[in-house]
Amino acid sequence: MSRTITIDPVTKVEGHGKVTIQLDDNGNVSESHFHIQEFRGFEKFCEGRMVWEMPVITTRICGICPVSHHLASAKACDDLFGVEIPPTAKKLRELMHMAQYIHSHALHFFYLAAPDLLFGLDAPPEQRNVIGVLNANPDLGKKAIRLRQIGQASIEKVGGRSIHPVAAIPGGMSKPLSHEHRFIMLKEMDEAMELAKLALSAVKDVNQKYAELIPKFASFKTKYMGLVQNGALELYEGTLRIKDEDGNVIEEFDPKEYLAHIAEHTEDWTYLKFPYHKKSGWPNGVYRVAPLGRLNVADKITTPMANAELAEFKQLGGGKPVQHSLCFHYARIIELIYAIERAKELLQDDEIVSKEVRVPIIRQAGEGVGVIEAPRGTLIHHYQADDIGKLEKVNIIVSTAHNYHAMDKAVNEVAKLVLKNNKVEEPLLNQVEMAIRCYDPCLSCATHQIGKMPLEIQIVTSDGKIARTVRRDS
Known part of the structure; x- marks a missing residue:
């Protein structure tokens, strides 16, 4: 039976x-x-709210990645009002975004993934948690907590709060970065890099430990999607690129045109929809996003250490995309290194402390799209508002939804x-x-x-x- x-x-x-x-x-x-x-319901109760409230409201969707919703929402508002934010505001938003990557990727690797990977597949459940990591290796556990703390503290310095930030507003940022906070963050990024190197060493040990399992464990072909800027990995702003199973670029388009390229499929056994590449159809158009997807669509990374690791990562695919689900962990740590390197680049730019951080907005009817690479993948916010700024329609396609079919498979x-x-x-x-x-x-x-x-x-x-x-x- x-x-x-x-x-x-x-x-x-x-x-x-x-x-x-x-x-x-x-x-x-x-x-x-x-x-x-x-059950999904957030978009519906946002209808009727004023559009400029959305960067604060949408952070409440999630306490793990509120920065992503905060920034995608602010970008959608900028687009709706037709404004170009000051260069410093853009850099501050990206800096906050990098800080979120530091805390989020550290959280996932050390708190959620490491207990399985470090202790082995047959370890007892009571050991497979962050307390087990702390008990087995107190020094590693403390350093993991410190790395996440650096990310959270940096979010607070730029965004006003470590959780549910408030600084990104339509037209830019509500406040500049102080010289004091810039100096503190620069020092902390050096510390963060040393901690990230421990994570890199750990994930490479895992790759060796599970070398035979990795190609057999949820390894399958899909398409991949992520933001790029001139072919390089991009997390804040760029074009959306889709590659096929063999690594060929089949689409690269302005994220604002996502509806022309992405459709959604429904099944009666789940509330969540399945996005797919429209021209390829369902289910051939299924793609993956997040670290594995982003590194597979990127030709390079603009920071030196992360770019060197990307070259090593791509060798795992033998000239084609890396298809193994367990390689998400390696890709995630490469992005962690990139986020730290990029944060330091932004902090070393004197323009980061400029007082010119916002432009005025004029209330008007309109439509706006904001797209960003959240730690878990491509995030889309799409708003329509009337002439007084009241929202008439809200559509949010979140990172996890893009990967839903892949997780099910x-x-x-x-x-x-x-x-x-x-x-x-x-x-x-x-x-x-x-x-x-x-x-x-x-x-x-x-x-x-x-x-x-x-x-x-x-x-x-x-x-x-x-x-x-x-x-x-x-």
């Missing part, structure tokens, strides 16, 4: 998700799905790899969760609703009965 396994909640991800695994009569996996259970492939002959054990189920964690999903963002951090796995028989549920509350 077949049965279904449910993992509910999925752990060490931001938000609430569930995995269902259908077993056939022989106890092997016939089908698996990753379900997003929270990763769950199915890993489940088929590890769950066989009715052998359903906790370490094996954890590997299914690991496939999701590669993508660092933010399910609160994906549903635009405040979420918790649990996941559930449910095992179902062929006659539809739930045979087993594995649930974790945190």
Whole structure:
């Protein structure tokens, strides 16, 4: 008799998700799905608000990546009002963005991914967490916390708050950067780089440790998408590039024209939509974003250390895109290094402390699109407002949504790899969760609703009965 396994909640991800695994009569996996259970509703209750409120309102979508929503929203407002912000304002926004990358990528690698990668796939659940890392290697654990602290403190200095920043406004920034904060941040970026080198060493050790597993673990071909600037990795502003499975550029377009290039597919078993490349159709047009996607579409990185690592990373693909889900971790650390290098470049620019940080806006009807590369992938904010600035329509396509089909496929492939002959054990189920964690999903963002951090796995028989549920509350 077949049965279904449910993992509910999925752990060490931001938000609430569930995995269902259908077993056939022989106890092997016939089908698996990753379900997003929270309901989307954020866009609807933004309608009727004044457009200039959005950079503050949308930060409440997520407490992990509020800077991304803050900046994408501010960019959409700039576009709607038709203003070009001062160069210093743009640099300050990018600096805040780099600070978020430092804290977010450090959070994911050390707090969420490292417990699996450092302790091994069969480690007991009570060890697979940040406390386990601290107990096993107190020095590494403390340095991980310090690296994230540097990112958070830098966000506060530029954005006014470490969580839910307020400084980016339509027309620029509400305040300049002080000379004192500039000096402190410059010193901290040197410290951050030394800490990031530890993460780089750790992820390379992981690559060697799991050299045989990496090509088999949720490795599959897709297209890839991300922002580039003259072919180089870009996180704040550029053109959207899509590459095919062989690494050929098939589209590069102005992000404001995203509706002409990206469509969304729906399934009745989930609230979340599946974006795809419109010309390629569904499901051939499925693409991946986030660190793996960005490094696959980029020809180079403009900072020296990150660019050297990019060349090494691309060797893993043998001249084609790197398809392995576990390589998200390596790509994430390369981006961490880039964020630190780029933050230092911005801080060394004397223009960063200029007082010219905003231009006036004139209330008008209009439409605006703001696109940015959030840590978890391409983020799109699209607003329409009437002549007094009241919002008539809001569309937000978040990073995790772009990767949703890939996460669902990763769950199915890993489940088929590890769950066989009715052998359903906790370490094996954890590997299914690991496939999701590669993508660092933010399910609160994906549903635009405040979420918790649990996941559930449910095992179902062929006659539809739930045979087993594995649930974790945190």
